[in-house]
Amino acid sequence: MALLQISEPGMSTVAHQHRLAVGIDLGTTNSLVATVRSGKAETLADHEGRHLLPSVVHYSQQYSPLVGYPAQVRMAEDALNTIASAKRLIGRAASDAKTLAGHLPFNFVDSNASVPRIRTEGGDVSAIEVSAEILKSLKTRAEQSLGGELNGVVITVPAYFDDAQRQATRDAATLANLEVLRLLNEPTAAAIAYGLDKDAQGIIAVYDLGGGTFDISILRLNQGVFEVMATGGDSALGGDDFDHVLAEYMIKESGQTSTQAIVSLALMEARRVKEALTVHDGVETSCGHWKETITREKFNLLIEPWVKRTLLACRRALRDANLDKDEIANVVMVGGSTRVPYVRERVGAFFAKPPLVDIDPDRVVAVGAAIQADILAGNKPDNEMLLLDVTPLSLGLETMGGLVETIISRNTTIPISRAQDFTTFKDGQTAMTVHVLQGERDTVEDCRSLAKFTLRGIPPMVAGAARIQIMFQVDADGLLNVSAQEMATGVKSSIEVKPSYGLSDTEIETMLRDSMTNAQADKQARQLREMRMEAERTLAALDSALKTDAEQLLDATEIETILQAREKLADSCKLDDADRIELAMKSMEKAAEFYVARRMNSNVQSAMAGHRISEFK
């Protein structure tokens, strides 16, 4: 017997054609699945009534992969075959994995594959396959709960996920046989869960403090459209820090030595005290022979530095978005660590308004994803909520001299398409290489290379005559397509950027910070390279002129003078000194002045030969 749900007015479906859709919060530590049933969005529990699914997969020779709690219990005894935190690896290159390997207890396969693979008893697996197992498990739970096959899913990803990480997440869904309706940014999902999309407009801050990461996102809502104005945070700050500082305090006060066993015991106790303090004003604790009642005040004092750091990140994000605190209409709390009363208090004081905490902060993202999935599956009447996100880093391409020309700047809302015209650098140039880069720096070496392709078949023309339009398009999922077209002939070439590896939020942050601290150096590098290009162009023009008419217009000493100046200029280009090049260029121009004048005269004469002056009037 089928079990039926209540539909929106006029939206009931034909029998056996229910549009079943779920939202999935694919988390680093835990994952959740949620759906909308009879108009109510709720996370789905397993047979034991547990909503969270630990994002852990255990591989073995004998049986198919175990997912969730059964995998988690094998973590201690069989760490190498138990994969946790796969999200930290998804969309990353093998080279990134090596730097992460210190923190992750995996046995990486030493191979040249672009995607890092982990050796397990059940075979070599990638982060995509591990994530697919988690998705499959949630899919099964959802289909049992909804009594039918899923039509589509919305999967949430961190706002800072780059193209490669988003694509890898999609690939995992495909492996799990799921149709992805959309990837949704986690902060946007949280805002939707609170129904903030129903307001006409407003600016929303999403404060997401998990166990090990902190993210702040500033969203702008305008007529049902969400736009991410800024993101920020700290990938190494979270509730675990609260545990550590409390544990350290306890060990110090009790006068014990920090052996590994004592530290892990103290950590467990610290976690218990932290959780108890969300409801009690004081909690009794002991460590060895030492006993104390930890008050909320004491705990608040201990965690203050970390809470302060989150608020600094909030301030930075506001500055990035060019906003004042009082322009924020709503503050949404996400992540288990926002249960700490002091966090709520300080965040409330910072934004001068009480934050939204009614929805379970662990589930709020999945709930928002479910609401979005329900709309995208077509279960809501004439609802056209469109969600916009931003590019986390600028996108551009390499121009002559190893400089980067930004086409789409960072924090631009997507989807977006932007075109810019470029031209050829050399006479008769028939091909142009388009090198797509991501980053904030002015020089190619300091940005991240995303893709490279060549446009061929440009008709031979003098340098600067061809018009090549380069189009950058970023779709709603953040995937980039770059095309190049020669406008006269229409020859075209394009590339879909699925970069071979991604960047972590720390790397993005580092790239952003570098661009600030190196602004002056970048400016100088740009000046030097531009000057060098200018000099090379001048040299090329001079050489081509000398070849054409030096013999008719110049005598031997004159040629010698010009060649000497030419030599000096060529030499100056080898030095990293823009001023020297500029100087050499000026003296070169001076040395060749009479030659340029003679060429002009001769050109005019030859143009006028056989014509009367009156014809030119």
Place this chain on the structure above:
Amino acid sequence: MAITLTDAAAERVGTFLQNRGKGIGLRLGVKTSGCSGMAYVMEFVDDLDEMDKVFEEKGVKIIIDPKSLVYLDGTEMDFSKEGLNEGFKFVNPNEKGSCGCGESFTV
């Protein structure tokens, strides 16, 4: 003519209506489709149609169009859980055959 709700069904419909934040009540109906003739319709109601009949059952307003009513008379609506799945089901004395899954039926 009567349609009844079990306590469980009435409680859930009430919860869902409250959660939705708007709506007059619950529309029950049938439409011709499905693999076996007719299919049940369950929708929230924001606006009444001219011909609609409105009942009140255990505090829940039930709205039915007259055409559907003849097929639904005497039906009891229940809310039940089967494994992880949960939802509403109909016990309809007019039903002579169903498609096996119970989503559609013949009279």
